Amino acid sequence: MKTEYKKLIKKSESRISEYNVYFKKLKKRDKKSLDKDFHALHTEVFKVINCLECGNCCRTIGPRITDNDIERMSKAMRIRPSDFVKLYLKKDEDKDWIFKNMPCPFIDSENYCLMYEHRPKACREYPHTDRKNIYQILDLTLLNSSVCPAVSFVIEKLIIIKN
DSSP: OOHHHHHHHHHHHHTHHHHHHHHHHHTTSOHHHHHHHHHHHHHHHTTTOOGGGTOHHHHHOOOOBOHHHHHHHHHHHTSOHHHHHHHHEEEOTTSOEEESSSSOTTBOTTSOBTTGGGOOHHHHHTTOTTOTTGGGGHHHHHHHTTTOHHHHHHHHHHHHHHO
16 A cells, blocks of 8 residues: 555544544534535545555455345356355344455455456445435444545545635
């Protein structure tokens, strides 16, 4: 992972209590303007953040795998869905499918996803900073700031422009 990305994540980890206070204020804001701010910053940040230079999400947190994901991924691999489940998945404490092991079994040494076109929905949408109704997942966004440098950068920029 790029050094500057590590620094962004470390900064988020060190400021988590400050972010918590800030996010409590965000929850009270107008939902449409909050979405607008997050979406604009998401676009801006991803002009400078390159996921292939990081890969931290694929190495540290596992996505929830839906039945549709299992169908799509097993079809791409030309194996039965039941075999895909046996090979790669387990149930978590919430009874959701997740990968048995991390890092993701489909990430290569250069952070390329070997299942990119068929990847899980959760991976397609990560880090969720361009999601509609962002207020619904502010707690998740806060958690993601300690994993994803793009989320850290979005939060830092949001604090700067709104203070």
